[in-house]
Structure formats: structure tokens, C-alpha cells
Amino acid sequence: MFDNLSDKLEATFKKLAGQATINEINIGIAMRDIKRALLNADVNYKVAKKLVDDIREKSLGEQVLKSVSPAQMIVKIVNDELTDLMGGEHQPLNLSPKKLPAIIMVAGLQGSGKTTFCAKLAKRLKKNGKNPMLVAADVYRPAAVDQLRTLGEQVDVPVFSIDEQDAMKAAVKGLEAARLAAKDVVIIDTAGRLQIDEKMMAEAEALKHALKPDELLFVVDSMMGQEAVNTAKAFNDRLDFDGVVLTKLDGDARGGAALSIRQVVEKPIKFISVGEKVDDLDLFYPDRMAQRILGM
Amino acid sequence: QGKTEIDEEFLEELEHILVGADVGVETTLSIVDAITERAKRESYRSAEELNRMLMEEIQQMLLDSGEHYPIDFDAPLSAKPYVILVVGVNGAGKTTSVAKLAYNYEKAGKKVIIAAADTFRAAAYEQLKIWADRAGVPLIGQGQGADPASVVYDAVSSAVSRNSDVVLVDTAGRLHNKSHLMEELAKIMRVAKKKIPEAPHEVLLVLDGTTGQNAVSQAREFTRFVNVTGLVLTKLDGTSKGGIVLSISRELNLPVKYIGVGEKIDDLQLFDRARFVEALLGRQE
Numbered sequence: 017m018f019d020n021l022s023d024k025l026e027a028t029f030k031k032l033a034g035q036a037t038i039n040e041i042n043i044g045i046a047m048r049d050i051k052r053a054l055l056n057a058d059v060n061y062k063v064a065k066k067l068v069d070d071i072r073e074k075s076l077g078e079q080v081l082k083s084v085s086p087a088q089m090i091v092k093i094v095n096d097e098l099t100d101l102m103g104g105e106h107q108p109l110n111l112s113p114k115k116l117p118a119i120i121m122v123a124g125l126q127g128s129g130k131t132t133f134c135a136k137l138a139k140r141l142k143k144n145g146k147n148p149m150l151v152a153a154d155v156y157r158p159a160a161v162d163q164l165r166t167l168g169e170q171v172d173v174p175v176f177s178i179d180e181q182d183a184m185k186a187a188v189k190g191l192e193a194a195r196l197a198a199k200d201v202v203i204i205d206t207a208g209r210l211q212i213d214e215k216m217m218a219e220a221e222a223l224k225h226a227l228k229p230d231e232l233l234f235v236v237d238s239m240m241g242q243e244a245v246n247t248a249k250a251f252n253d254r255l256d257f258d259g260v261v262l263t264k265l266d267g268d269a270r271g272g273a274a275l276s277i278r279q280v281v282e283k284p285i286k287f288i289s290v291g292e293k294v295d296d297l298d299l300f301y302p303d304r305m306a307q308r309i310l311g312m
Numbered sequence: 313q314g315k316t317e318i319d320e321e322f323l324e325e326l327e328h329i330l331v332g333a334d335v336g337v338e339t340t341l342s343i344v345d346a347i348t349e350r351a352k353r354e355s356y357r358s359a360e361e362l363n364r365m366l367m368e369e370i371q372q373m374l375l376d377s378g379e380h381y382p383i384d385f386d387a388p389l390s391a392k393p394y395v396i397l398v399v400g401v402n403g404a405g406k407t408t409s410v411a412k413l414a415y416n417y418e419k420a421g422k423k424v425i426i427a428a429a430d431t432f433r434a435a436a437y438e439q440l441k442i443w444a445d446r447a448g449v450p451l452i453g454q455g456q457g458a459d460p461a462s463v464v465y466d467a468v469s470s471a472v473s474r475n476s477d478v479v480l481v482d483t484a485g486r487l488h489n490k491s492h493l494m495e496e497l498a499k500i501m502r503v504a505k506k507k508i509p510e511a512p513h514e515v516l517l518v519l520d521g522t523t524g525q526n527a528v529s530q531a532r533e534f535t536r537f538v539n540v541t542g543l544v545l546t547k548l549d550g551t552s553k554g555g556i557v558l559s560i561s562r563e564l565n566l567p568v569k570y571i572g573v574g575e576k577i578d579d580l581q582l583f584d585r586a587r588f589v590e591a592l593l594g595r596q597e
């Protein structure tokens with residue numbers, strides 16, 4: 017079995033080598049390979065289809081048709097196309113210097129890695145000379161507050177929480193506490209929620225309106241399959257988030273969901289999470305992600 | 313006279329539905345082949361008949377979960393205590409599923425004990441403690457940083473002396489490509505056997521229902537290190553269909569036993585193949 021697109025394409029073109037020229041028909045076979053590779057990497061099938069149509073168009077150019085190694089040429093086209101779709105350059109956090117404290121709110125599906133990310137981000141900001149506070153606005157998950165507290169201790173950042181099951185109150189009071197303590201950044205952890213859970217989505221929306229975060233980050237598990245697109249779209253429709261955090265990239269998932277999300281919501285991926293420890297946070301690099309999706 | 317050909321449009325739509333439900337390309341193509349063959353062989357008279365054939369084909373790809381291990385909570389268990397190890401990648405829903413299983417066994421009149429063998433994640437014990445209290449069952453743990461194998465040994469010993477029926481072991485989330493963490497699971501298995509040679513009697517692999525193709529790799533690696541006997545597919549209350557279990561069933565012969573359909577303690581259901589396939593094909597809400 018081939019799990020590397022470039023090997024697979026080489027093999028496809030070798031098989032076709034007997035046929036005098038590379039033409040539309042055998043380009044078609046290569047396109048089928050590319051589409052399968054994308055689907056196997058969890059790129060959404062609608063996104064994959066559109067992508068392959070674009071790649072076909074480009075591959076039919078003179079250069080590829082006359083090339084001695086059409087497979088290499090096509091792989092390059094695919095790679096460039098993907099990198100492009102991933103958003104070109106890295107995009108940093110955008111924290112307003114005027115408003116103090118700057119506010120970062122984190123949202124996403126259950127178990128995606130939000131709470132862990134909040135602690136990692138706090139650690140990173142602190143290292144960069146900021147003075148952050150963490151706020152526990154997940155008032156539902158059993159021991160969510162304890163989890164954030166434990167992580168807060170690990171990164172040596174104070175954690176604000178209340179004893180009531182009221183996310184809004186926790187967030188608003190947390191913000192007040194941060195102001196009083198002269199913190200310059202507040203990171204607000206929220207409960208995991210399904211995009212079809214109206215009550216929970218309304219809560220997230222209300223939090224956004226009350227807090228007016230500088231950065232609202234959508235956290236998504238890189239192992240996610242075809243529904244990543246609809247999920248991201250629904251969160252974006254409700255929350256108009258500013259960026260995406262892709263987690264659990266220390267696994268072996270290709271992470272095609274990232275491409276689909278990027279394509280459908282047009283929001284930059286800002287961070288990647290690469291482990292369970294508080295230091296396991298990296299910036300997102302589009303070219304690396306493109307190569308990972310292609311298995312290169 | 314029945315038809316023996318299926319029109320392209322139907323097959324194309326089927327392909328989209330299946331791929332869109334995370335069934336994966338290979339398995340989708342094999343389903344398309346199977347239904348095409350079957351139509352040729354048997355012929356069909358109406359769209360309903362074709363759909364019925366399709367459902368049957370897909371259902372056949374899923375193992376019957378009742379076969380080897382009791383799935384129903386009322387059923388008598390083959391050993392006492394019956395040790396169930398719950399494993400899976402990070403955030404899949406292991407701890408919540410342990411709580412739901414404990415609740416169901418307890419409700420069925422069995423005496424349950426939970427082992428807190430996730431000694432790694434922040435507040436893992438505190439989370440499980442809240443759940444154990446809700447389920448009304450005792451929890452055995454040693455606190456953060458302790459050796460998980462030793463927690464399991466304690467829990468199994470305690471179950472023997474308390475005359476418990478079921479021991480549910482919650483383990484830390486681990487990605488299947490991290491060999492040291494997978495070795496740790498194998499060690500937990502070995503230590504459980506020291507007290508009860510046949511333990512664990514069941515190993516449930518918890519899969520997040522939103523997971524795409526990577527779930528196959530998860531199932532493959534977990535079965536390599538521990539003797540996985542069944543799957544728990546969680547978060548099916550969302551919009552994902554969990555179609556990847558078809559590929560897992562096909563490749564690894566693992567039955568889905570339970571599904572998670574929410575965050576509450578009673579949000580666990582026995583896996584029902586027919587209903588699952590109906591939902592997969594979008595024939596039902």
C-alpha cells in the first residue's frame with residue numbers, strides 16, 4: 017500500500033509510461049489518486065472535489081504535459097495549492113495594546129483540548145513578558161475548575177473561579193478580578209459544546225457579547241473527520257471567531273480537517289498543540305501542514 | 313421483473329453519504345461493489361427494496377456485538393469480579409463512559425468498583441470522584457503521579473475482598489503512536505493478571521465519534537498492545553455519524569458495544585446495528 021502521495025503518483029505515471037504522452041485521460045487517473053489521498057487525510061469531500069478540480073486545471077498546463085517527471089510536477093502543484101489554501105504566512109495573536117486587560121476567549125467541541133491550551137497559552141504569554149490570568153468559565157464539566165487550577169499552578173498563573181453554575185458571572189467577575197490585579201491578559205476557558213446545542217451556543221454567544229474578546233479562538237482536534245467543516249462553520253456563524261487552534265498534532269492523524277476548516281471559514285490557524293504537557297504548543301506553519309496532509 | 317442495474321446517480325449519492333459519514337474511501341467502495349453485485353445477483357423491484365438490501369450489506373460489515381461478551385448490563389457475567397479496562401486517546405470520553413457503565417451496572421443490581429488509573433492528567437481523579445459519587449459506587453485511587461498499574465492491583469484486590477461484581481478501570485488518555493504510553497497499558501494488563509489470571513475480561517476502546525480516518529490507526533495500535541474486546545463510540549449526539557467503525561469492524565473484527573449520546577450519566581446506549589446504519593444513511597433522525 018502507498019500512503020505517500022508522491023510515491024503513489026510516481027507509480028501511476030510509471031504504469032502509464034507506455035502510453036506515448038501524458039494526456040487528459042491519464043491526468044484523470046492521477047487526479048483520482050490525489051482525491052483519495054485527500055479523503056484519506058480527512059479533507060472534507062466537497063472541499064477535496066473543488067481542490068482537485070483546481071489542481072486538474074493547473075496540471076493540464078503545457079509544463080506538466082511535456083515534463084519528464086509529471087508526477088513530481090503534479091506533486092508540486094498540489095503542495096503549492098495546499099500551502100496556499102492553508103493561509104500563506106503565519107498569523108500572530110492580535111491583542112489590543114490599548115485595552116487592558118486584553119481578552120482571549122476559547123471555545124470548541126467537548127474534549128478538543130481547550131483547557132490544556134489555555135494553560136499552555138498562559139505560559140507562553142508569561143514567557144513573553146505578559147502578566148496573564150486564567151478564568152474558569154466551564155461551570156459544567158466535572159472538576160473542570162480543578163483541572164484549570166492544577167494547570168494554572170503548573171504554569172504559575174493565577175486562576176479565577178466562582179462556586180456557582182453561571183458561566184457569565186464567572187467570566188465577568190474574572191475580568192473584574194483581572195483588572196483589579198492589574199493583569200494585562202485574561203484567558204477565558206469555556207465548556208465544551210456541540211454546535212447543535214442551542215442553549216450552549218447561546219451561552220457562548222452571550223459570553224462573546226459581554227466580554228468582547230480581542231481573540232476568540234476555536235479549538236479543534238486534528239483527528240476530526242468530515243464534520244469538522246460543518247462544526248467550524250456553525251461555530252463561526254454564531255461566534256465569528258478570530259482564529260483556530262489545532263490540537264493533538266503529536267498523533268499520527270494527517271489533519272485534513274485543518275484544510276477544510278481553513279477553506280470554509282477563512283480564518284487563520286494560529287497555534288498547534290503537540291502534546292499533553294504545558295510546553296507543547298507551537299505556532300502554525302501552513303507549508304508544514306500541507307506536507308503533513310499529503311503524507312510527505 | 314426486477315432491475316439488476318443501479319443507476320449512477322444513486323451510487324454517486326451513496327458514495328457521498330458514506331464518505332461524508334467518515335466511512336472512508338476503501339470501505340465505501342467495497343460497499344458500492346457489494347450492493348452492485350447483489351443487485352445483479354438478486355435483482356430488485358423498488359427503491360425501498362434496494363435500500364433494504366443496502367442496509368443489510370452495511371449491517372453485515374458490523375459484527376454482532378453480543379457474540380462473545382455480554383453487552384447487556386443485566387446479563388450474568390462470566391467472572392467475579394469482572395474486570396473491564398477502558399482505554400483510548402485523549403479526550404475521547406473514557407472517564408465519562410466509565411461513569412455511565414458504572415451507573416448502568418449498578419442499576420442492574422451489580423456491585424461495582426471504579427479504579428482511577430489515570431494518575432497523569434490534571435484533576436483526573438477529582439473528575440472521576442464526582443462521577444463515582446453520582447453513580448453511587450466506590451472509587452479506588454492513589455493520587456496524581458502514582459503508578460497506574462499499582463492502582464489497578466489495589467482496586468482488583470479490593471474488589472475481591474469486597475465481593476464486587478465489576479471493576480471498571482479508567483485509564484489516562486494516550487495517543488496510540490506513543491510506545492512508552494502503550495507499554496504502560498500492557499503493564500497494567502499484566503499487573504491485573506497477577507491477582508486474577510483472566511483479567512481484564514474486557515478491554516473497551518473508546519473512540520470519539522467525530523474522529524475521521526485516524527480511528528483505524530488507533531484501533532490497530534491499541535489492539536496490538538492490549539486485548540481490545542469491543543468499542544465504545546462516543547459523542548453521537550453531535551452531527552458526526554461515526555462511520556469509521558465500519559472500517560474498523562472490517563479490518564480488526566471489533567464489535568461496537570456501546571454508544572455515548574450525551575454528557576449525562578444515563579447517556580449511554582447499547583449499540584444497535586440497524587439504528588446505527590439508518591442514521592449513517594440519513595434515513596432517520
Ligand SMILES: Nc1nc2c(ncn2[C@@H]2O[C@H](COP(=O)(O)OP(=O)(O)OP(=O)(O)O)[C@@H](O)[C@H]2O)c(=O)[nH]1
Nearest residue numbers: 126127128129130131132208264289290291402403
Ligand atoms: N496528546 C495530546 N493530548 C492533548 C493535547 N491537547 C490536549 N490534550 C489532552 O486531551 C484531553 C482533553 O483536553 P482538555 O484540555 O481537557 O480538553 P477540553 O476541550 O478542555 O475538554 P472539555 O472541557 O471536556 O470540553 C486531555 O487528556 C489533554 O491532556 C495535545 O496537543 N496532544
Ligand SMILES: Nc1nc2c(ncn2[C@@H]2O[C@H](COP(=O)(O)OP(=O)(O)OP(=O)(O)O)[C@@H](O)[C@H]2O)c(=O)[nH]1
Nearest residue numbers: 126127402403404405406407408485547572573574
Ligand atoms: N456530547 C457528548 N460529550 C461527551 C460524550 N462523552 C464524553 N463527552 C464529553 O467529552 C469531554 C471529554 O470526556 P472525558 O470522559 O473526560 O474524556 P477522556 O477520554 O476521559 O479524556 P482524558 O482522560 O483527558 O483522555 C467531556 O467534556 C465530556 O463531557 C458524549 O457521548 N457526548
Ligand SMILES: [K+]
Nearest residue numbers: 127237403520
Ligand atoms: K476529541
Ligand SMILES: [Mg+2]
Nearest residue numbers: 130131154160
Ligand atoms: Mg475543558
Ligand SMILES: [Mg+2]
Nearest residue numbers: 406407430485
Ligand atoms: Mg479521562
